[in-house]
Amino acid sequence: MVNTDDAHSEGDAGQGTDGDRRTQLVDAAVDHVAAHGIADLSLRRLGAAIGVSHRMLIHYFGSKEQLLIEIVRTSERRQRDLLSRLRLEPGLSPADVARRLWQQLTDPRLAGQERLFFEVCGQALRGRPEAAPVLEGLVTDWLEPLVVAEVGAGADPAVARNRARLGLATVRGLLLDLLATGDRAGVDAAMEEFLRLFYGSK
Amino acid sequence: MVNTDDAHSEGDAGQGTDGDRRTQLVDAAVDHVAAHGIADLSLRRLGAAIGVSHRMLIHYFGSKEQLLIEIVRTSERRQRDLLSRLRLEPGLSPADVARRLWQQLTDPRLAGQERLFFEVCGQALRGRPEAAPVLEGLVTDWLEPLVVAEVGAGADPAVARNRARLGLATVRGLLLDLLATGDRAGVDAAMEEFLRLFYGSK
DNA sequence: TGGCCCATGTACCGATTGGTACACTCGCGA
DNA sequence: TCGCGAGTGTACCAATCGGTACATGGGCCA
DSSP, rough: OTTOOOOOOOSSOOOOHHHHHHHHHHHHHHHHHHOOOTTTHHHHHHHHTTTTTTHHHHEEEEESHHHHHHHHHHHHHHHHHHTTTTTSSSOHHHHHHHHHHHHHHHHOGOOOOHHHHHHHHHHHHTHHHHHHHHHHHHHHHHHHHHHHHHHHOOOOOOHHHHHHHHHHHHHHHHHHHHHHHHHHHHHHHHHHHHHHHHHHHO | OOOOOOOOOOOOSSHHHHHHHHHHHHHHHHHHHHEEEEEOHHHHHHHHHSSSSSHHHHHHHHHHHHHHHHHHHHHHHHHHHHHHOOOOOSOHHHHHHHHHHHHHHHHHGGGEEEEEOOOOOOOOOOOOTTTTHHHHHHHHHHHHHHHHHHHHHOHHHHHHHEEEEEEEHHHHHHHHHHHHHOOOOHHHHHHHHHHHHHHHOO
């Protein structure tokens, strides 16, 4: 009658034996999902892949739904960390910063993570509840720092927002192109063309 | 012992009582999928939605796999038809043609179809076999006409390809933005900014 | 009119799913 | 030393899945 497997009310900071295990599991899950996709994920296969029984996944996360939510959230956080790790550079031109960011974003080691991003986007556009939160921050979360950068580079605040939005969209479009075609050189050339138009050099 | 439900070897042109029914079913299926997503589609639910038993879907398409392939193919064809229906215009400037295309592409009535596009992309990047063919034509199929347009507008053939690739990526990035945020005005403004950069007007 | 075949429905099958019940182990506090 | 609770595995459940076997109906041709 009594339910021994409830609660696990995770305060955000998860230390303690329990939170550690949770964090460890969700990290392994994100790795697996980045490599094998999230759409047809099953608790049993995931468990077998990361070395626990599907029973334990339910135990720690309460339901598959909740696990997916945490996977998506963790994946988002990883992606954002990537951006923040770049910021502090000496006196590069905006175009060089953008180029640097683009190089980092297209690192082949991140391909799985990027694919996961587009996969989750697709699911989110369909209203899958665990992926839906992504849509909120998909543009706005990335727009703010870009707008700041644009204004800092001397852009008119009125057009800075449009330029930031445009830059973000172009990067994503070219990233999708790269993942689909694998044509690194072609996509890089298109990006160079964009930077020329966007920052007016050459 | 004998299997009465085999073959249905569809020659591409499907006329005859049989091909008609097939076409009718796949059309209805695409409508349903554009509205409700393709990821968690089940033959039973689809059948119930379009008024046949799941048995008949297997009968006409042989397997779920094959049905999904035809759904994806039909959806692609619809999207391409949209482009070809626009071509013949009198003497508009390239920027105006692009603007017109953008307006048509962002028609709210096409939102379901666009969402399906991104959903299928996400699946295809994961190697789902029925969606994989999309990746082939995802860039190249659209690039050719755009390159032709660029060259026709006087662009250097060497950069025309880069410009076409860039334009395609930007349109897709902004379309994803629009679907995610619904901020029509903001996305349109970003597109105007792009057209200004791209065609140099203003 | 009679027979045949295509279309369709119903009932079923084995596999897989998310989730649960229960037994077991093991380390720590009294 | 005892016991108790957290962590874990095994076995199971109902639901749903794609796919199949078989029965039936209804129109076309001889």
